[in-house]
Amino acid sequence: SAVISQKPSRDICQRGTSLTIQCQVDSQVTMMFWYRQQPGQSLTLIATANQGSEATYESGFVIDKFPISRPNLTFSTLTVSNMSPEDSSIYLCSVNPGGADTQYFGPGTRLTVL
């Protein structure tokens, strides 16, 4: 299993600003996943972050808007840049330790953009 923490748990931001979300895992993992859950919607994968290489972004998501860092095997950050109200969502970090089939999720960061 894995225990995942995220910071901040929630934030309210102004349009045009940026927010960096942190994800910390209690064990070393190869891949970390960032998801977005828009209001009333299900989860959508933003990108996969591997330590030591560039993140892989899904269709519709770009690095300039969602830059990701992965400095080591237990930590990652996701930045939401130049925010607009459409970015208001829950952002979740996820891992599958040891390549296990079970996916574990952090508690999420609830972002509101005014």
Added chain:
Amino acid sequence: KQEVTQIPAALSVPEGENLVLNCSFTDSAIYNLQWFRQDPGKGLTSLLLIQSSQREQTSGRLNASLDKSSGRSTLYIAASQPGDSATYLCAVRFTGNQFYFGTGTSLTVIP
């Protein structure tokens, strides 16, 4: 394009009832399927994982089945309790490491 659909979108039942949540997917070539629970303001909690070679998994009052040929999975909850109230999400892994999520079923169990 892989798609995952869940019905119903919302369900309200009296305490003690047995209930079934449905999940359908467009591609039968799946790797595994996972059922999650999401409580308001919280992350996702894994309930059951079914590998493509399995037909069902059980944990306590929960039973999940998988029928790849028809592209369907069901989550059966026995003797529902108010504490079961949450949103239930179905996630399918086709290839690679990406999970495709359904839109969820919001369950309310009335005391």
